[in-house]
Amino acid sequence: MKTICFYFQIHQPFRLKRYRFFDIGNDHYYYDDFQNEEIIRRIAEKCYLPANRTILEMIKASGNKFKVAFSISGVALEQMEIYTPEVIDSFKELVATGNVEFLSETYAHSLSSLGDPDEFKHQIDKQEDKIQTLFGVKPKVFRNTELIYSDDISEIVYEKGYKGMLTEGAKHILGWKSPNYMYSSSVQPNLHLLLKNDRFSEDLSERFSDYSWNEYPLTADKFISWIAATPESEQVINLFMNYEVLGSLHPAETGIFDFFKALPRFAAEKGISFSTPSEVFSLLKPVDSISVPYPISWVDEERDCSSWLGNVLQQEAFKKICEIGERVRLCDLRRIRQDWYYLQSSDHFYYMSTKHMGRAGFSPYDNPYDAFNNYMNVLSDFIERVNAQYPQDIDNEELNSLLTTIKNQGEEIEGLQKELDKLKKKSTSRKAKDSSAGTDK
Template sequence: MKSVCFYFKIHQPFRLKRYRFFDIGNDHYYYDDFANDEIITRLAESSYIPMAETLLQMINDSNRSFKCSLSISGTAIEQFQLYVPEFIDLLKKLADTGCVEFLSGTYSHSLASLEDPEEFMREVKEHDNLIQRLFGVKPSVFANTELIYDDDIACLIGAMGFKTTLTEGAKHILGWKSPDYIYSAATAPDVKLLLTNDKLAEDISRNFNNTAWDEYPLTADKYVDWIASLPNEEQVVNLYLSMDTFGSFLPRETGIFDFMKALPRFGKEKGVMFTTPSDVVAKLKPVGEISVPFPISDIDEARDVSAWKGNELQNEALGKLYAVAERVNLCQDRRLKQDWEYLQSSDHFYYMSTKNMADGASHAAFSPYDSPFAAFTNYMNVLADFLVRVEEQYPESIDNEELNSLLLTIRNQSQEINQLNKEVATLRNNILNSDDSNNAPKEELLEIAEKDDVEAPAEETKKRGRKPAKEEKAAPAKRGRKKK
């Protein structure tokens, strides 16, 4: 049977309010709450909620044979929690079916993978912790911001323990090859690559309501026939779509929801199954390696990263932002860390794009600013105030070498404490599973183990000539997120 993986992306940034030069140093709140509330609520009503309900119906009507995956950013989840909590409940219902796989990604839909590897890995960890905490599932398949990928990023993905990632089936990378196979990363052979089939995805997103299209109207049986008629040896069709395509860009009146509901029935008739990426990679093997020396993405015709790094405005903003990454991660100011997350969203840099012709027109359509320069000016005013606050935490007089030394010390001691606590846990289990030891009651031994759980790190570090962990004042506290 042919396998089809649907991937539905959900992302919304925290949009910035108009922030003037004279606000710097006087106003530390940067966000347009009215716009954020209005946009997320409107999209939820027209798109996210009806589409989630459609997916639930498709799963139930097909006796749970229909499966799909969701890629949702942390900033989108935060806005749903603030403004549309009922959508979170729908997502939990989808998770409970066992038919929806939640993908890993960056918390703020950021460009950290291109700018700062350590920040990139921290963001992914925070995103996945949020997904597990809310929906009870740990993501095992990775999808970067707008599917950004190259050989260096593949190594980072592998280092984080992921065995599968989704990326763009770019023609200039594939050449004569088909995207409908599983490949492996050239620089990380253990990482399997799932590549998007842009043509079949765009037949829905761009052509479904296009009356000038020579295949109009697109029906569910016609669409499934196209998939079923692909060469038998092709393994999997990956369809990556923004969820707001359904109900927003393609209104309900176009029949898009009815089209989706009919897919499982026709798929069953034609031998086409709708599954999850984890299920696919568990059954199929890579047919070869793919090398991607320069970053690719799913944005614009060029399928590169010029949408965010194509001009001096964007590169200056990114450079100033990520120059303080280490300092921000050292501080314990929850509000500062929250702003750090929100300011990383790739949308802010997308609005600064000066690309011409069709691509430039599409960028302008999504921007709340009059021009790329206006987007840059507003963002840099916000960033200037943010940098002042970072400077107050860790002045620039602390050079990078001293900062890196402090970071290394904190990481080493944190790893040492974790290892010692694991040893204590092992000792506790051994006590519980053993008979009396030296004629001492188990309760007394457990009390000793509990005491060691607190004191062992300090004693052990003293033996090794290091400062006791309990006296370490530089170690950052466990992160929390302050809700507005």
């Protein structure tokens, strides 16, 4: 029996304000609050809230047979908590159905898996804590930022306790193989993989409202019939996309919500079910392993990481922020740690890409060079703040040793203080008893 696995990505970065060279050292607040609030409120109204209502209706109307998975970056969840708490509530309502699974990812929607393994592990832990705190569930499946995956990354993900991961069904990796099966990592066979079906995913994410497409208009009946026509042996159709497909990238007037509402009925007629990634991993077995020596992603035709690290601007910015990672992780100042997460979002590097110049996109900058200059000005101020806490002339190992000594001394002082408090209480109690005995006499 064939099953459809729906997965949606949700992420919003903290966008930076215009930050000039002369602001370095003088202004330590980096964010465009007006733009951040305006964008997430607009997307919540057009996409998150109506899409969540649609999915809740689909679950109920299908008799709990429709299922779906989400990953929401930690920085997006922070913005929802600040500006649109009603979106958090609507996701809690979906979780309560038991038909919605939350996946783990990097807290900052970062590129840490490509340059800072320790930070990658740290952000996985932080994301797990955030999902557990807000929704009361612990993620069992991992998806990396923009489905970035490689053999090296698979080893870290397995080390973190995950048995399943989502990634891109890139043609240059699969060759003649179909993405409609479960696979495993070639270096860590116990890590199982679900691969995005590009054709069917992009029929919805890119072509649904394209009037020039020869299959326009796409109906639920037609779409399900295409899936049903795949070879009988192909077990799972993985439809992975950005959640903004519903209502934002394809506005409500295109019929996208009505299209989704009709899917469960036509799927049932064809004997096709819906499953969460965890269910697929528990039901199926890998048919083969795949080897990915160099990182892949679900972005652009190349399905690589060149959209974020493809030019010298991006590489320089990424190198600079990775260099200070160990020092920041030693820091316990809330503002520095918070800025550290926000500055790692992959979006900042995407805005610097020269691949997309002249094309409509989501960059708040006029061109990649403005994006680079603005980011590096902010990063320069941030590095100054980190160095003020932990000077550059002390190497990381020495600094870590000093901080450990200080921490141990602090714990020792705290222990001695507790012992002193106990002795004081005993002394006070003894004096009270002696005083009471003297009164009785």
